[in-house]
Amino acid sequence: MTLFTPHLALLAALTTAAGAVMMRLGLCRGMLQLRKIERRCPACGRLVRDRVCPWCAGPDGSAKP
Numbered sequence: 001m002t003l004f005t006p007h008l009a010l011l012a013a014l015t016t017a018a019g020a021v022m023m024r025l026g027l028c029r030g031m032l033q034l035r036k037i038e039r040r041c042p043a044c045g046r047l048v049r050d051r052v053c054p055w056c057a058g059p060d061g062s063a064k065p
């Protein structure tokens, strides 16, 4: 018994395509927004682009006392 039949492959492809089309429509009509990449450090409030805040974390990534 094979679980991945051509019918299931077609169904998966069509469902994924429908989801992609709906996402594009939502972005075009302003119903969806892309997540902002920039975020603020909760401790000092500066914009953080890396994984950790470079001002609050030391050069080795550990927190300052």
Ligand SMILES: [Zn+2]
Binding pocket: 041, 042, 043, 044, 045, 046, 053, 054, 055, 056, 057
């Ligand atoms: Zn910070």
